Amino acid sequence: MNILSVPLFCDLSIAYAEDRETTYHYLTMDYGIDVEKIEKISSNNINSVLPILRTIDDDIPLFTIDTLAAEQSDLEASLLLNSALKKQIKAKIGSQYLFCLPFDNLLLISGVDKVELYVSMMSAITSQFINSAYKLSDNIYFSINSSVKIIERMNLI
Amino acid sequence: MDKKSALDRIISALSKQKQYTVQLKNDQLEIASANYRTVFYIPVNQALESFKNGNNADDFLLMLEDNFSTSEIDNSRIYPLIKKTASIKN
Numbered sequence: 001m002n003i004l005s006v007p008l009f010c011d012l013s014i015a016y017a018e019d020r021e022t023t024y025h026y027l028t029m030d031y032g033i034d035v036e037k038i039e040k041i042s043s044n045n046i047n048s049v050l051p052i053l054r055t056i057d058d059d060i061p062l063f064t065i066d067t068l069a070a071e072q073s074d075l076e077a078s079l080l081l082n083s084a085l086k087k088q089i090k091a092k093i094g095s096q097y098l099f100c101l102p103f104d105n106l107l108l109i110s111g112v113d114k115v116e117l118y119v120s121m122m123s124a125i126t127s128q129f130i131n132s133a134y135k136l137s138d139n140i141y142f143s144i145n146s147s148v149k150i151i152e153r154m155n156l157i
Numbered sequence: 158m159d160k161k162s163a164l165d166r167i168i169s170a171l172s173k174q175k176q177y178t179v180q181l182k183n184d185q186l187e188i189a190s191a192n193y194r195t196v197f198y199i200p201v202n203q204a205l206e207s208f209k210n211g212n213n214a215d216d217f218l219l220m221l222e223d224n225f226s227t228s229e230i231d232n233s234r235i236y237p238l239i240k241k242t243a244s245i246k247n
Contacts, residue, residue: 003196003245013242018195019234025195026238026245027230042237078239101239133184133200137241 002029004038009148010141014081016042043081051079053088053109062121063093063109077101077136096144102126102154104134112142115151123154163205167217174218182244188221 004027005015016038017024027033052066065076065085079085080101089097089109099109100122108125110118119140126138140152167186171179176192185198204217 005240005242005245007242008239011242012239013245014237015240015245016235017238018230019236020197023197023199024236024238025197027235028189028194028196030194038235039237041232042235045233046236075236075238078237080239081237104238133202135183136239 003027004029004033004035006035006039010150011139012137046075046078046081047083049075049079049082051082051085051088053085053092056108056125060121061111062118062125063089065107074105074134076105077103077107080107096142098122098140098142098151100126100140100154101136102138103129103132103136105132119152126154160205164201167204170218171221177221190221 003015005013008014015026017026027038049067053063054066056062056064065079067076067079080099093109093111096112097109098112098115098118099107101107103126106126106129108122110122112118122140138154139150140154141148142151164181168179168181171177171188176190178189178191180187181201182198184201186201186204187196187198189196
């Protein structure tokens with residue numbers, strides 16, 4: 001069965017899934033679902049989450065996400081689609097930023113003023129969770145005015 | 158029983174159930190249900206944990222049936238999830 005999905009950017013797509021608490025059930029093309037309706041419903045649901053963009057340390061300008069509800073922490077990487085988070089990124093970092101989403105539950109974002117340092121830090125943090133079963137992407141992405149490209153591969157996954 | 162043998166038994170048991178198709182993708186089992194038209198993933202370690210108390214996959218199959226038992230989709234719980242394109246394409 002083909003999972004219902006749409007392209008996002010680079011090597012990433014958006015899949016649609018129902019949160020069944022212990023696992024996500026991915027909708028398939030066989031379901032006969034109105035894709036536009038699913039896109040709208042799921043967008044509303046992800047936007048109902050209230051993420052907080054915070055630095056991982058007071059002295060380190062590398063950002064990650066907190067959510068008000070612990071059970072939403074496994075959505076962290078996908079919160080990149082959250083409209084409130086996009087506004088926070090623009091306000092705190094700017095319209096150009098680096099990010100990586102090595103696991104479903106980890107999103108790291110930084111500015112672009114010290115690219116080598118940030119890439120190194122992202123790789124170091126990611127390596128601490130290398131045994132996670134929820135691997136997503138080993139790429140580091142560069143976003144400039146909503147256009148995204150891959151700038152580095154961490155070679156960790 | 159070693160991990161590989163246990164995993165082979167799980168996959169074999171699932172493959173005999175016509176309502177499920179199963180594939181090993183990276184470190185996860187991708188389990189699709191023809192009856193419920195959805196797909197979900199279980200980390201291999203979690204699948205092995207479910208299996209370790211017996212030499213057959215009955216407990217694991219019961220867990221799957223529980224997992225799939227609610228066929229109605231709850232719209233309020235549908236989320237867009239970012240995934241690696243290659244990981245969700247057959």
